[in-house]
Amino acid sequence: MRRRFEVVVMLKPGMADPQGRTVQDALPTMGWSGVTDVRVGKHVELTVEADSEDAARELVEQIAGRLLSNPVIEDFRILSVEDVG
Amino acid sequence: MSGARVAVVTFPGSLDDRDALRAVRLMGGEPVPVWHADADLGHADAVILPGGFSYGDHLRAGAIARFAPVMAAVAGHAERGGPVLGICNGFQILCEAGLLPGALTRNAGLAFVCRRVHVRCETAATAFTSTVEAGEVLGVPVKHGEGRFVADPETMARIEGEGRVVFRYCSPRGELGDEWNPNGATNHIAGVANDRGNVVGMMPHPEHALDPDVGPTGGQPLFESLLQFVLAEV
Numbered sequence: 447m448r449r450r451f452e453v454v455v456m457l458k459p460g461m462a463d464p465q466g467r468t469v470q471d472a473l474p475t476m477g478w479s480g481v482t483d484v485r486v487g488k489h490v491e492l493t494v495e496a497d498s499e500d501a502a503r504e505l506v507e508q509i510a511g512r513l514l515s516n517p518v519i520e521d522f523r524i525l526s527v528e529d530v531g
Numbered sequence: 532m533s534g535a536r537v538a539v540v541t542f543p544g545s546l547d548d549r550d551a552l553r554a555v556r557l558m559g560g561e562p563v564p565v566w567h568a569d570a571d572l573g574h575a576d577a578v579i580l581p582g583g584f585s586y587g588d589h590l591r592a593g594a595i596a597r598f599a600p601v602m603a604a605v606a607g608h609a610e611r612g613g614p615v616l617g618i619c620n621g622f623q624i625l626c627e628a629g630l631l632p633g634a635l636t637r638n639a640g641l642a643f644v645c646r647r648v649h650v651r652c653e654t655a656a657t658a659f660t661s662t663v664e665a666g667e668v669l670g671v672p673v674k675h676g677e678g679r680f681v682a683d684p685e686t687m688a689r690i691e692g693e694g695r696v697v698f699r700y701c702s703p704r705g706e707l708g709d710e711w712n713p714n715g716a717t718n719h720i721a722g723v724a725n726d727r728g729n730v731v732g733m734m735p736h737p738e739h740a741l742d743p744d745v746g747p748t749g750g751q752p753l754f755e756s757l758l759q760f761v762l763a764e765v
């Protein structure tokens with residue numbers, strides 16, 4: 447069974463995010479108001495072949511914790527899992 | 532001063548490996564080129580991870596390079612007390628590898644910074660600063676987009692408490708201030724060491740700062756210190 451995991455990696459809360467800040471600062475210059483915060487992260491899709499969802503999830507968590515994110519500055523979370531046959 | 536063999540690791544995307552090799556030679560050491568896929572450091576006494584954009588900086592600067600085959604040898608060398616210097620991307624790799632604390636993130640101003648800066652040496656108790664006095668100001672260039680040093684508050688307190696900040700960005704006279712900090716680094720930190728002082732990472736480029744004809748020479752004492760350290764050990 448193959449499953450597709452969506453993983454999102456974000457800077458930890460409180461960690462300065464110059465990219466988000468820059469996007470936020472651009473909004474009023476384009477005529478949009480009312481946005482009080484912008485944070486920019488990474489979205490990663492992993493398609494995994496494994497016997498069970500638990501096994502696949504454990505692998506994805508290892509990969510996300512050791513490679514996709516740097517635990518010093520970032521958190522990750524799994525957004526969704528989808529069977530892709 | 533000869534006989535000190537200093538390995539310089541080239542990763543795919545390294546840019547400053549040739550300058551680092553040249554710097555070792557100019558300062559009287561024996562440069563040893565090492566490829567990222569090598570399993571050993573060619574019997575080197577010290578190792579430099581140079582600047583550049585290893586693996587295109589994909590994912591995060593240094594995130595892929597830390598898993599390169601040669602990094603096991605680098606970690607082993609560090610564990611045995613051997614000198615390791617990470618410059619710019621090399622600093623990022625050492626942090627990703629857990630050989631140094633903290634992380635380097637995007638510059639506060641978002642801009643890629645390429646200019647000469649001054650750094651104040653904060654400790655002579657490392658393999659790379661033994662010939663520098665604490666408080667001495669060195670002129671060196673920086674060129675990076677992700678050089679803002681950060682760490683969680685406990686780690687930061689430990690680094691500061693144990694005197695492991697090696698360099699801080701400063702004015703030409705050694706004063707600290709946001710106007711002298713090119714990337715927003717916490718506590719103006721430009722370089723840190725591990726607890727034993729044999730592993731040092733720094734964002735500025737000492738290997739570009741040797742020749743008085745082309746710029747500041749703040750890199751000279753770092754290489755002098757390294758070569759002395761190695762010879763004292765032999």
